[in-house]
Amino acid sequence: xxxxxxxxxxxxxxxxxxxxxxxxxxxxxxxxxxxxxxxxxxxxxxxxxxxxxxxxxxxxxxxxxxxxxxxxxxxxxxxxxxxxxxxxxxxxxxxxxxxxxxxxxxxxxxxxxxxxxxxxxxxxxxxxxxxxxxxxxxxxxxxxxxxxxxxxxxxxxxxxxxxxxxxxxxxxxxxxxxxxxxxxxxxxxxxxxxxxxxxxxxxxxxxxxxxxxxxxxxxxxxxxxxxxxxxxxxxxxxxxxxxxxxxxxxxxxxxxxxxxxxxxxxxxxxxxxxxxxxxxxxxxxxxxxxxxxxxxxxxxxxxxxxxxxxxxxxxxxxxxxxxxxxxxxxxxxxxxxxxxxxxxxxxxxxxxxxxxxxxxxxxxxxxxxxxxxxxxxxxxxxxxxxxxxxxxxxxxxxxxxxxxxxxxxxxxxxxxxxxxxxxxxxxxxxxxx
Ligand code: URA
Ligand code: CA
Numbered sequence: 010x011x012x013x014x015x016x017x018x019x020x021x022x023x024x025x026x027x028x029x030x031x032x033x034x035x036x037x038x039x040x041x042x043x044x045x046x047x048x049x050x051x052x053x054x055x056x057x058x059x060x061x062x063x064x065x066x067x068x069x070x071x072x073x074x075x076x077x078x079x080x081x082x083x084x085x086x087x088x089x090x091x092x093x094x095x096x097x098x099x100x101x102x103x104x105x106x107x108x109x110x111x112x113x114x115x116x117x118x119x120x121x122x123x124x125x126x127x128x129x130x131x132x133x134x135x136x137x138x139x140x141x142x143x144x145x146x147x148x149x150x151x152x153x154x155x156x157x158x159x160x161x162x163x164x165x166x167x168x169x170x171x172x173x174x175x176x177x178x179x180x181x182x183x184x185x186x187x188x189x190x191x192x193x194x195x196x197x198x199x200x201x202x203x204x205x206x207x208x209x210x211x212x213x214x215x216x217x218x219x220x221x222x223x224x225x226x227x228x229x230x231x232x233x234x235x236x237x238x239x240x241x242x243x244x245x246x247x248x249x250x251x252x253x254x255x256x257x258x259x260x261x262x263x264x265x266x267x268x269x270x271x272x273x274x275x276x277x278x279x280x281x282x283x284x285x286x287x288x289x290x291x292x293x294x295x296x297x298x299x300x301x302x303x304x305x306x307x308x309x310x311x312x313x314x315x316x317x318x319x320x321x322x323x324x325x326x327x328x329x330x331x332x333x334x335x336x337x338x339x340x341x342x343x344x345x346x347x348x349x350x351x352x353x354x355x356x357x358x359x360x361x362x363x364x365x366x367x368x369x370x371x372x373x374x375x376x377x378x379x380x381x382x383x384x385x386x387x388x389x390x391x392x393x394x395x396x397x398x399x400x401x402x403x404x405x406x407x408x409x410x411x412x413x414x415x416x417x418x419x420x421x422x423x424x425x426x427x428x429x430x431x432x433x434x435x436x437x438x439x440x441x442x
Contacts, residue, residue: 012046019053027066034070038169051182059187065236071195074169078201082149085114086292089202095248096214096364097256101129102265103281106318109157110308113292116152117159118200125364125373127258127381135259135383139327157321166199190229204240204291212249214360220437227440242287245437250358250393253277257372257386259338271309339384341407349397356430362423366416394432
């Protein structure tokens, strides 16, 4: 087989066989096929697309390029959740204990990553003592005993995706549905869960700016998962404005605790229930999505979800008293209000720009080497559709410096007040096949 022939084949819109896709991915991972040929292939895929079968084969070729996690020692149906990214997305912190409270094993491998705020692990490290440096044996034991554990990224997972994603980044081929779908699904599949619930975001703060694109990506990922034997479903959700009120690490932990208590922001609760009911259903713990949702509401009402969160923190060395005393979380030195300049209705809170404002405060990493300040961030006091009077606070800035002029300007530039506006629809749809 010669790579140049395979590039020509895809360029001309023909379908690659499984053997051909394996040849490309294995050769690229080993360094036998050069970047320039894989760049050309990525561009050919960008224009010619891939069939559902090719997408599944590409995904599995990337899964097989490195280690995979074996969760077979964990009893029960392991369900993972993945979000395509957004601003102030506190769902994992809520969902993990919420679902585990229904005896569904949550074996979460998580990263730190770049972004407006830290990843799930950074957020959890706002809790004194909490750590994710546990062995795989401890991880399995914790999930079997307690139904919930989080471990840092281990092993050499999907090296082909790492190389290919970096290459796509500099060859204008990131934005391709088959390439995005196989990239995301390869990582989820390598991480070992039996079932996967996807939260595909749409809007300013998302990868997919329109609901149609988000639906197409969701369908592509659901199709891949189901073809390779992992039960997969997706929710398409709004990310035009940040989710919930909190954007920042400690602030989001507090928001997650409020939500587990049944006192969180409406949109965050709604999305957690929409994703959670799919997880419960796929885990086989409910006969319908309605029954699944009722079970989730019950563990919030009874306090079982909050107890599960405490148990999870204790198991991994964390101080569980923060749940009842959130003032023990790292707290910023200054709270600075951003008053509205006019009366009206909040019409827009541009998610990605507001996320960048939080990052400027130090809530997220601009580069891999950046240090995160767990205490800082933003609290939205208004959401799209809310009435506001001049002088009322739109946002509270939690900062460790008094000099927040640039952040304040960014907030003003990205919150629009108009005469009329309505809250956006949060859940745009569900994709099951
Ligand atoms: N996120 C990924 O992991 N891969 C992509 O290709 C795009 C977004
Ligand atoms: Ca939030």
